[in-house]
Amino acid sequence: MITLFQHPFCPHSRFVRLVFGEYGLDLKLVEERVWERREDFLKINPVGKVPTLLIDGRPLDESCDCAACRRFSRAYLRHLYVSDEILGLRLLSLHNVHFLVSLMRGARAAIQAGTFDSWASEWLDRLASGPDSQT
Numbered sequence: 093m094i095t096l097f098q099h100p101f102c103p104h105s106r107f108v109r110l111v112f113g114e115y116g117l118d119l120k121l122v123e124e125r126v127w128e129r130r131e132d133f134l135k136i137n138p139v140g141k142v143p144t145l146l147i148d149g150r151p152l153d154e155s156c157d158c159a160a161c162r163r164f165s166r167a168y169l170r171h172l173y174v175s176d177e178i179l180g181l182r183l184l185s186l187h188n189v190h191f192l193v194s195l196m197r198g199a200r201a202a203i204q205a206g207t208f209d210s211w212a213s214e215w216l217d218r219l220a221s222g223p224d225s226q227t
């Protein structure tokens with residue numbers, strides 16, 4: 093289920109409702125009064141603006157401890173990306189660089205321990221099995 097945090101008088105929210113309606117997609121509507129700045133809404137969208145789509149409240153990568161994954165949901169990151177917000181690209185870059193640095197740190201440790209073959213095999217198995225199995 094996709095949740096739309098919106099305000100009935102917001103033209104951007106209306107546009108989202110129209111597009112989803114055009115494609116026959118169900119939306120759970122939650123009226124959000126942005127001036128009230130509800131704490132649970134700010135956890136989903138720290139900027140506190142509507143419309144906000146909540147597709148999935150999980151982080152981008154549950155096994156990642158980068159700032160983007162610790163602080164923001166994948167729904168919010170998607171919103172930033174779709175909205176062409178530069179913050180979305182910066183957070184995704186932060187996650188990607190953190191992933192590569194962590195990967196190389198693990199490879200270096202495995203080489204030093206003489207266990208690189210098993211480490212690489214384990215990584216390849218994790219990557220082949222998909223992103224949600226890496227938690």
Ligand SMILES: [Zn+2]
Pocket residue numbers: 152153156157158159160161162186187188190
């Ligand atoms: Zn991350």
